[in-house]
Structure formats: C-alpha cells, structure tokens
Amino acid sequence: MIFLEFDFLRYALIIGLMIGVVAPVAGVFVVVRKTPMIADAMSHTALTGIAFHLWLASYLVWLSEWNPLYTGILFTFIVSFLIEYLRRRFQAFQELSIPVVMASAIGLGVVFISLADGFNNDLFNYLFGSILTVNAADAVVIGIISAVSLLLFLLFYKELLFLAFDEEQAAVNGIPVQRVNLLFAGITAVIVASSISILGVLLVSALITLPAAAALRVASTFKSMFLYAVVFGETAVLAGFFASYYYDLSSGGTIAVVSFLIWTIIVLAEKVAGQRRQRPWKEAKWTDKANQ
Amino acid sequence: MEDSTKTLLEVNHLSFRYESELVLDDINMNINQGDFVGLVGPNGSGKSTLVRVLLGLHKHYQGEVRWFGTPVRQFHQWPKIGYVSQKANRFNAGFPVTVYEVVAMGLYGKKGLLRFLNRKDKQRIHEALEQVDMLGYKKKNMGRLSGGQQQRVFIARALVSDPEVLILDEPTVGVDAASAQAFYERLSHWNREKGITLILVTHDVGAMTKYVTKVACLNQQLHFHGTTREFEESDLAGAYGHDVHIIHHEHDHHAGGA
C-alpha cells in the first residue's frame, strides 16, 4: 500500500490499531461495571489538563516543548482516584460520583480556557482529534501505555471480573477490592487520555463504550466479549483511518459512526432472528444420591 | 479425629447499628466445628446484618467476633468460609458469564493475585458443579437460568474453595417445597459426611428443624441459642411454627407453663 510509505501515516495506523485494542478492552469492564459515563468524565478532565497546560505554557516557555496531552493524562489519573474515593465515601449514591467530578472538571477546564485567552486552534484539535497528526514520539508513548495496560488487564483479569460481577462477594472472598478498583481507574484514565489524539475529547467514549456494548449482545462467555469488542473496535478504527486519509473526514467522527452502525446491525440482526433463544425454565432436580 | 468440638466462631457482646438504629444488641454465641446452625427470626430482625458482620463486611461493630480464634478485622483466611448472600441472584442478568466462569470466581480469592487457575482447579470446579447437580449447565449463560438454578450455581461457587464453613442466607426462597426438602437433605449430607459447618438463615422453621443440630433465634437480641431438641421443647418452636413474631417470654418454658 503506497500510503504507508509516508511515516506519519504509518504512525497513525500503528497508533490507531493499538488504541483499537486497548480502548474496547477497557470498555468491556466499563460496560459490565455499569459505569459507562466514566470514559466521558475522564476525557473531559484530560481537556482540563490540556487547557491548564496551554495556559501555563504562556508563562513557562519550556512547557511548550511538552505535549499537552501528558498533562491531560496526569489530570485524568488524579481524577480517576477522586472518583474512586467518592464512590467509596458515598456508597449509597455511588453513581453520582462521576457526574459530580465531571461537571467540576469541565468547569475548571473552561476557566483555564478563558485564562489562556479563549478557544484557540490547538484546543479545537483536541476536541475532535485527528489520526493524521500523530508523530513517532506519540507512537512510542502510546505503544508503551497499550502494552502495560494489556499486561495489567491480563494479570488482574480474575480480580477485575469478580469485582465487576459482584463486588461484595469479591470482598468476602478476600479480593483486595479497593486496590483493584484503583488500579482499574488508573489504567482506564491513561487509556482514555491516549485515545484523545485520534478520537478527540468528545468522542473517546465512543470507542470505549460502543464496541463493548455491541459485544455484550453477542458474547456468551466473558472471555469472548473481549474478542468481539476488539474486532468491532478495530473495524471502526480502520474505517476512521481510511475515511480520514482518502476523504478528509474526521477520524473520531467516523470511528464513532461506524461503531454505532455495528451496534445497530447487531441489534437489528437480533430482532430479525426473532425467536430469542428460549429460557430453559425446566428446573434441574436435586438427585437422591445424598439420601442413600 | 482429634478435638471434634473445636470452636470455629466466637461472638462476644456484639452490638451493631446502622447510623442510629440498633440492629444487633449484645449477641453472644459460639459455633463449633460440625455444627449445623439454623438462624431464624422475623423480617428485619438482623439476620443478614449479623451474617455480614461475621463476614467482615461491616467493620464498625462493638464487641468481639473471632474466626478460628482470630479477630475478624485481622482474619485473612476467607477462603475457609463460603457465603451465599440473600441478594446473590439479584445480579445483572445481562452480564455475559457462563456458569463455569461464575463458579471459577469462588477460587480467585484463594489463588491470590497474579496466579491463574490450573488443571486441578478446573477439576475442582467440575466437582462443585456436580455437587449441586448443575454440571450439565456449565456452558450456559448465567442470565438464562431460572432463579433456583442460579441459586445452585452460587452455592457451587461457595463450595468450590472447599470451605470449612458455609453460610447461606435464605437459600431456599423461591425454591419449591420438594426441591427445598432435597436441598436440606443435601446440606445435611455435606454436614455429616464432610464435616462441613453450616449456618443457614431461613424462615422455613418447620422444615429446617428436621435437619439442623442447633438453632439460633434472633430479634435484635439472641433469644435462643441451643440444640434443636431444646428448641423444640421451648415454646419458641410453637411460636415460630405459627407465626414468625418473636415471643417475649423465653424464660417461661422453665416454669413448665407451656
């Protein structure tokens, strides 16, 4: 393929493919834990970090050497721990911790934006992202983040599954609930922030939630849910990449739309297939071998 | 066997309140190895709360709770204790897990961090499913089972780590009478043959007394704690048989008035 002779396109494709794995994998846990808003909360917090960076960079020149996204990652990281803390502190209203943190973070972000005299072009790019603006350094950083995240997901697979399914029972079985929750929040924060370069702040949650939501409908085992989510996610990423290169369309927008189409096709296919599998209401009987 | 009356659980002067409401008031009880304890009491009497305190899920209690001699706050050998909560089958039915995957979770705590299940563990999962007659369902999606079948899977999950104690909070709710009967038989069998210690929370007083060896009647305070014989001879048994409202004159049966 001719276009791969251009370095920037190669990096774009590599980064896209890596994000296409880790974002949907994180998404599987996000979706089964029933906290779909967390991706949005974190990506908006990253924008706050970016705005903070741009404002600060107008005073500290050396800061402009840095990619503002790294400050964004730092912010999401902090906020993910804050959300976990609030979830724990106000257990009866756990679900409020995300909107509370998200609204505050956006508010703070807007203040930074006005301090950094308004909404400039830079910021606009982060809002919508573009797969074609990435460079070699981004590819390395995102490569490391992806590899470490996947490794951690693999190593803590059991604990993450148990916590998502039944947090109380996990605690009774001696799983270190709090530490595993923090770990998950941290990994998700970093994945969200790294996805911003190709998806943009507004659309990160599309690649996290939609492929997993579609996978939820077709997977019968938990393990297979990852496979489906990644296949759907990569399909969307490739579509975004080509749409962006050949037709100059927004990569984030295309990824979101294609993810939505996949989800729609699956839901419709389920409808068409009609007769959903019958529930096996027949009760198993306790056999009598205990009574001999 | 060695000392067959080893005390597994000691509860001394245990009190617990949610916010301001006193739910458990000065509870004292001991549970020995091999006991099959029926824990009864009306709705809201604190049975589930007591169980949750025993499991270390509520930490701000007063008094003393010891498992195997260790205070519950310092206790770490949780795989020795299997638990099926009253809310077990109120899980998210859309969660794409198989019966096998759910039972496997029961081994996760015992395995510890950074360790994966091996062949022996897989064998153990099969055995646990067999013990509840659900092996044929192992690849089925959890959300597609009936309530009673889900309950069995959760029991298998509690059994899979080979616990010494099994705590079941109203496991027979929504189970038909014949199945409940067979279920009690099975529990009794595990208790006698495997020496597993059982704590069974139930409202099914009549059926339960046929199988348990000890009864504990709770209504904020522990009104009775003793053998099934003593329970049947007390007038609490009658009261529970007709109506789960606790009676206030537990000392009366000493007077022989009943």
Ligand SMILES: Nc1ncnc2c1ncn2[C@@H]1O[C@H](COP(=O)(O)OP(=O)(O)OP(=O)(O)O)[C@@H](O)[C@H]1O
């Ligand atoms: N999370 C909670 N917060 C505040 N109060 C609670 C909570 N859970 C239970 N309670 C109160 O504690 C008391 C005991 O509840 P518990 O669930 O232990 O009763 P129970 O004996 O298990 O009842 P049931 O037979 O209905 O299961 C009740 O009055 C209840 O209102």
Ligand SMILES: [Mg+2]
């Ligand atoms: Mg209860």
